[in-house]
Amino acid sequence: MSTQIPEILAAESITEWTAEVDVLVAGFGIAGGCAAVEAAAQGARVLVLERAAVAGGTTALAGGHFYLGGGTAVQQATGHADSADEMYKYLMAVAREPEPEKIRAYCDGSTAHFEWLEGLGFEFERSYYPEKAVIQPGTQGLMYTGNEKVWPYREQAVPAPRGHKVPVPGDTQGAALVIELLVKRAAQLGVEVQYETGVTNLIADADGAIIGVKWRRPGETGAVRATSVVLAAGGFVMNAEMVAEHVPQLAEKPFVLGTTYDDGLGIRLGISAGAATRNMDQAFVTAPVYPPSKLLTGIVVNREGKRFVSEDSYHSRTSAFALEQPGAAAYLIVDSEHMERPNFPLAPFIDGWETVEEMAAGLGIPYEALQSTLDRYNTHAAKGEDPDFHKGVEWLQPQDHGPWGAFDLTLGKALYAGFTLGGLWTSVNGEVLRDNGSPVPGLYAAGANGSTLAQDGKGYASGTQLGSGSFFGRRTGRHAASRSN
CATH class of the missing domain: 3.50.50.60 (FAD/NAD(P)-binding domain)
Incomplete structure (x- = not known):
């Protein structure tokens, strides 16, 4: 090469x-x-x-995801309103250096392209998968596969699921x-x-x-x-x-x-x-921390004990921010009430600790900083708020029931x-x-x-x-x- x-x-x-x-x-x-x-x-x-x-x-x-929108047959059948204009606003918002003519053409032609794809000889299943996952585990035809429901994008374009999956079970x-x-x-x-x-x-x-x-x-x-x-x-x-x-x-x-x-x-x-x-x-570049989606109620912190991203972000968004942290180190912290162990953990489980002080010592994070971050998050989550990162309300749950566990998102530890x-x-x-x-x-x-x-x-x-x-x-x-x- x-x-x-x-x-x-x-x-x-x-x-x-x-x-x-x-x-x-x-x-x-x-x-x-x-x-x-x-x-x-x-x-x-x-x-x-x-x-x-x-x-x-x-x-x-x-895996077989096609990002399509504007009101496809699957979106209509599953009750998800969408338009070429909302799809355009979203893709323009998330693009790094958007080229409006290309994005406009893609959005305006999306439903016709959906029909052309099905004309090859298959049909996207008219069903919706509501969980946060990397890809639908079965043959469900539609799910959210981006940051459409994540702040600030949910305020810039009406969210709609656009991840259309070819009807083959599994993730590849x-x-x-x-x-x-x-x-x-x-x-x-x-x-x-x-x-x-x-x-x-x-x-x-x-x-x-x-x-x-x-x-x-x-x-x-x-x-x-x-x-x-x-x-x-x-x-x-x-x-x-x-x-x-x-x-x-x-x-x-x-x-x-x-x-x-x-x-x-x-x-x-x-x-x-x-x-x-x-x-x-x-x-x-990504090392998904979900599924299970319950883990997204936890907080992701860097080695300074600070949050830096909304945890309900699409997995590559979270990963991209994690890789920008000091030492490309980050940890997902979850309490005992919200802990579930993934079947295929790409971000490995590190350990569990009875107290936040023990956890901070185990992770090499300043105790005062980590405790302060947890306290602030828990206080606001109890009220359904996240003034720092605007996590979606469905993922806002206090992490205040010890013991606590942590997953390692650090480059070289997680499988990116x-x-x-x-x-x-x-x-x-x-x-x-x-x-x-x-x-x-x-x-x-x-x-x-x-x-x-x-x-x-x-x-x-x-x-x-x-x-x-x-x-x-x-x-x-x-x-x-x-x-x-």
């Missing part, structure tokens, strides 16, 4: 083209698959080159069903897919327009001429050098979520053509996992953009190769990777195909 930018090849250096197509897609994950299918549906000749032996990429490892493999259906739809539309074949270089004409790619597979190389090239080859979480350069917080101790091919090659290919990047320093969020700068139609905002003719990016919703770990919601990857993958495929008409 390296940060080396591939050489861009001149068209006149290519002596033989092994194929000629309208749209060449690099990668068959959720974004590449949707781009290929949509381009083919527009009548384009489409070829997908996939480095792995099977389709799926990192998508195949995902849900998205694999969608990939399977995309492969089937692609075959029906005449999309050619070549596996174990990776793009190595982009090919440009004398004016800098991208007109094809060079590829390699075991024992063979070649070049494909294409009117449009779509980069959909994943993020860079598996490239240690790129991670160290851009998101060092992922380089320290977390378990990374990705496949071998999340090595940033697609991003580096775009850079070779003059592309700009966005949000390369942003990552999703993460992936990268940055990528190539793109237009609302997936065109790869230069620093001056002009498009690189013929070059597109989708999914983890592009930066779309401008999220960071504090504003991320489960389902936005699959949701925006599939939505903008389709949009990119349509625009890429239009250059051939």
Whole structure:
């Protein structure tokens, strides 16, 4: 792995083209698959080159949440009012450097995209899971997967659950069903897919327009001429050098979520053509403290004994704040009346103590500070208030019945996992953009190769990777195909 930018090849250096197509897609994950299918549906000749032996990429490892709203059939069936405007207000509020045109398109097109996804051959269950969880334990079709009900966002947009789960039980493999259906739809539309074949270089004409790619597979190389090239080859979480350069917080101790091919090659290919990047320093990093959700009635403190985040936040928001604390150390403290032990504790249980003084000594926290924090929280929680962090009233319960226990959220102790969020700068139609905002003719990016919703770990919601990857993958495929008409 390296940060080396591939050489861009001149068209006149290519002596033989092994194929000629309208749209060449690099990668068959959720974004590449949707781009290929949509381009083919527009009548384009489409070829997908996939480095792995099977389709799926990192998508195949995902739990299957799609972040969709605006009044989907599942939202309506479960009695949850939503609108494109409220979804837009929320996503704009949590984005780090929001691009309004992209977020507006995503929200306005969300219900139609929901219907398109179901048209692949599955149906989101018309049911709602009301608990705080990383993902629904069963096949429930809808749950809250972000910070919609967390202050200040609940005051900036009317909260609505938007985490639509593919109906596969458990917390992984849900998205694999969608990939399977995309492969089937692609075959029906005449999309050619070549596996174990990776793009190595982009090919440009004398004016800098991208007109094809060079590829390699075991024992063979070649070049494909294409009117449009779509980069959909994943993020860079598996490239240690790129991670160290851009998101060092992922380089320290977390378990990374990705496949071998999340090595940033697609991003580096775009850079070779003059592309700009966005949000390369942003990552999703998390060690969930729930379920069980009852634990969120407790308080999260740093090694100084101070609270620093509302405990009812989405798990990656809490984790992002925890990693900013001195020594990246934090502890969830819960009393005996609210203690439950997780089945799969990612934040390990440390110990239990009969008194706050013993607990402070055990955690290495100044006693006076911890006691003061607990007293203040308990006093206000008893009145259904949290003037410091505005925790939702349903999670406000005093922690005043000893003994007390603590879970360790410290980096290196808790099992943090993460992936990268940055990528190539793109237009609302997936065109790869230069620093001056002009498009690189013929070059597109989708999914983890592009930066779309401008999220960071504090504003991320489960389902936005699959949701925006599939939505903008389709949009990119349509625009890429239009250059051939």
